[in-house]
Amino acid sequence: MQKTLRLILGDQLNSNHSWFNTIDDKVTYVLMEIRSETDYATHHIQKVVGFFAAMQAFCLELKSKGHQVIFFKLNDLDNMQSFEKNCQNLISTHNFTNFEYQLPDEYRVDVVLKKLCQSIEISYSVVDSEHFFTTRNELGDFFEGKKTFLMESFYRMLRKKHNVLMEGDIPTTGQWNYDGENRKKLPKNHNATVPLVFNNDVIEIFNQIQKTDIKTIGTIDAKNFIWPINRTQSLQLLDFFLAECLHLFGSYQDAMSPNEWSLYHARISFSMNVKMISPQEVIDSAIREWEKRPNEIEYNQLEGFVRQIIGWREYMRGIYWLKMPEYSNMNFFNNQEKLPDWFWTGKTKMNCLNDALSQSLHYAYAHHIQRLMIIGNFALLAGIHPDELDAWYLGIYIDAIEWVEITNTRGMSQFADGGIVGTKPYVSSATYIDKMSHYCGSCFYKKELKTGEKACPFNSLYWNFYDRNEGKLSNNPRIGMMYNVWRKMKPEAKIALLEQADYYLKNINEL
Numbered sequence: 001m002q003k004t005l006r007l008i009l010g011d012q013l014n015s016n017h018s019w020f021n022t023i024d025d026k027v028t029y030v031l032m033e034i035r036s037e038t039d040y041a042t043h044h045i046q047k048v049v050g051f052f053a054a055m056q057a058f059c060l061e062l063k064s065k066g067h068q069v070i071f072f073k074l075n076d077l078d079n080m081q082s083f084e085k086n087c088q089n090l091i092s093t094h095n096f097t098n099f100e101y102q103l104p105d106e107y108r109v110d111v112v113l114k115k116l117c118q119s120i121e122i123s124y125s126v127v128d129s130e131h132f133f134t135t136r137n138e139l140g141d142f143f144e145g146k147k148t149f150l151m152e153s154f155y156r157m158l159r160k161k162h163n164v165l166m167e168g169d170i171p172t173t174g175q176w177n178y179d180g181e182n183r184k185k186l187p188k189n190h191n192a193t194v195p196l197v198f199n200n201d202v203i204e205i206f207n208q209i210q211k212t213d214i215k216t217i218g219t220i221d222a223k224n225f226i227w228p229i230n231r232t233q234s235l236q237l238l239d240f241f242l243a244e245c246l247h248l249f250g251s252y253q254d255a256m257s258p259n260e261w262s263l264y265h266a267r268i269s270f271s272m273n274v275k276m277i278s279p280q281e282v283i284d285s286a287i288r289e290w291e292k293r294p295n296e297i298e299y300n301q302l303e304g305f306v307r308q309i310i311g312w313r314e315y316m317r318g319i320y321w322l323k324m325p326e327y328s329n330m331n332f333f334n335n336q337e338k339l340p341d342w343f344w345t346g347k348t349k350m351n352c353l354n355d356a357l358s359q360s361l362h363y364a365y366a367h368h369i370q371r372l373m374i375i376g377n378f379a380l381l382a383g384i385h386p387d388e389l390d391a392w393y394l395g396i397y398i399d400a401i402e403w404v405e406i407t408n409t410r411g412m413s414q415f416a417d418g419g420i421v422g423t424k425p426y427v428s429s430a431t432y433i434d435k436m437s438h439y440c441g442s443c444f445y446k447k448e449l450k451t452g453e454k455a456c457p458f459n460s461l462y463w464n465f466y467d468r469n470e471g472k473l474s475n476n477p478r479i480g481m482m483y484n485v486w487r488k489m490k491p492e493a494k495i496a497l498l499e500q501a502d503y504y505l506k507n508i509n510e511l
């Protein structure tokens, strides 16, 4: 008799996948909590718990619909702790005749599963995960023969192809991009919407992890786990975002404020990345909400949101599959420094970094501009090795899966790819941080000072970055102006800035 084993990865919890359209007693699904996945990076405890909780909920959902499911819990005695060993063992003990899996999103897992297929003596096949708008190679095909990979052109092509906010070939309002309207600072004393959080009891999963020697970072309230762990909660979070946040999403997308950890962001990246909800349904519901409340939700808010999902998210995935595995070794600036110790504690006198790091450790979340313009900005200015930073980003955030983590970190944030993802490095001095946040007023350091004991480290490190990378950057047309300013500076001012930066870099753990 034909018997099929279908592997479901921890980030493939898509209940609308065509696999599940029919109940078939010849098909058995398998999910596994395994050490190869908990140990490939030092993850935030909330990330490990979140994945396991969502997998367990998905298993129950499948079983309740009548599917046959095998679930390996972390400490099960027969759990051999890797995809290969568990699958090989199941295939031989249950006499499966076919093995099937969905295309993984990670290069690492892709390699493992291809190898597994070579090692088994039964037929195997791989199907699409039916989640993304694009195929793995679509970006590569679209940019074939081109030297640059402009996100905007990929985004426009996808808007046309999938008829999103379009009137024929023309964007709904005649304008593609509303970025210019989406860069507002939060007004002083503005109370942002209180974020919706869940209070899932995940204590049993937490206890099982504690019984092992799995290394994790960050904290958790395991009786009140805040992240969605099933499709119903993911849809609740999406509905909350649409009702309470979408109308200000674009305006305050780049804003930052102490004690406001989520502002008007959706916090749906975990739900989407593990596929409890799809990008198509997220975009469709956002458009429906805007059509229902046209007087409350301006078009720029909607377009800003749609751009993140059909634009940036699909684009990053396309770059990943086009450029891996070389991408994971790129280090354009040849940065070699180690991460400061306070990346694991948040304990630095720099208010902006203290807040962004502390909230990352507390919630396993920071919003985009904190990741890019506070944490990533500092790391690039300080010359941190991209491997160190990638490992940190891959561990700390609940939504961190390599395809979207590495392209954002090594690419967008660190420019380690030499300009595949971004056209110029995202670096700034205190001026930008002060313009977009309320951090500087209560900081130990003074935003306006460039040298001296209280000088904001971002200021001297900023010029030090341009100075040390002049050979690699001065021809970039988008930054030529900065070099004009640098060259016109008095020699003694330059020396003072470089000495200050040098002092800070040598004493980075004390900042």
Ligand SMILES: Cc1cc2nc3c(=O)[nH]c(=O)nc-3n(C[C@H](O)[C@H](O)[C@H](O)COP(=O)(O)OP(=O)(O)OC[C@H]3O[C@@H](n4cnc5c(N)ncnc54)[C@H](O)[C@@H]3O)c2cc1C
Binding pocket: 264, 265, 266, 267, 268, 269, 270, 272, 273, 308, 309, 312, 313, 314, 316, 366, 367, 368, 369, 371, 372, 376, 393, 394, 397, 399, 400, 401, 404, 405, 406, 408, 409, 412, 413
């Ligand atoms: C250094 C760095 C590391 C990052 N690491 C990750 C990561 O590991 N996993 C991850 O999902 N995102 C990552 N991002 C992208 C982005 O910061 C997160 O997707 C976002 O903060 C998730 O929170 P949200 O759902 O509240 O997003 P919102 O701000 O509400 O945006 C809505 C959705 O748009 C998508 N999106 C927005 N920006 C991006 C982007 N640059 N790339 C891809 N998708 C995007 C996400 O799916 C997000 O859920 C990273 C960004 C930077 C700068």
Ligand code: SF4
Binding pocket: 349, 350, 351, 352, 353, 429, 430, 433, 434, 439, 440, 441, 443, 444, 445, 446, 447, 456, 457, 458
């Ligand atoms: S003064 Fe500098 S270190 Fe302090 S919050 Fe502002 S930018 Fe950050």
